[in-house]
Amino acid sequence: MPASFVTQKESYSPEDIELAIEDLRQELEDEENVMKSMTSNTQTKIEEARAFILNHSYLIEAQRESVDSISSKIRQLVVSNEEKLALDKEYKDLVESAEYVAIADSIAHTKSEIKSIEKYLIKKGRRGRPSAPSASEKEQIRD
Numbered sequence: 001m002p003a004s005f006v007t008q009k010e011s012y013s014p015e016d017i018e019l020a021i022e023d024l025r026q027e028l029e030d031e032e033n034v035m036k037s038m039t040s041n042t043q044t045k046i047e048e049a050r051a052f053i054l055n056h057s058y059l060i061e062a063q064r065e066s067v068d069s070i071s072s073k074i075r076q077l078v079v080s081n082e083e084k085l086a087l088d089k090e091y092k093d094l095v096e097s098a099e100y101v102a103i104a105d106s107i108a109h110t111k112s113e114i115k116s117i118e119k120y121l122i123k124k125g126r127r128g129r130p131s132a133p134s135a136s137e138k139e140q141i142r143d
Contacts, residue, residue, distance in 0.1 A: 004095070005095040005101060006085060007104070008107040008108055012107050027117075027126070
């Protein structure tokens, strides 16, 4: 299914893409630092891991709850916006034209590739930690 121009246009931000690219550059640097840190002794690594959990576990759980709440609201709005778009035929025809779909696909591809590398990094344990997906996460994976 081609990307929706309306959605891509409203969510496209050159600055956000540049930030994501910079974030990926930082991820590359972090990965290089991880490689270097793997040479430290086991006791040091254990102490660093324990300190991390002590300092960050509460915040991490709060952030997870925020993301889950926002995600739910976004899904509800997407459905509502799709219903509204269907009612405006002239605009719908324009944004579904080949030119608009091609641009929307380019934007979507860039975002998708960023998400893909982020998911890869999570799967490899470099960002976040893959956990057993909840029912809503399983639904998201199917969508």
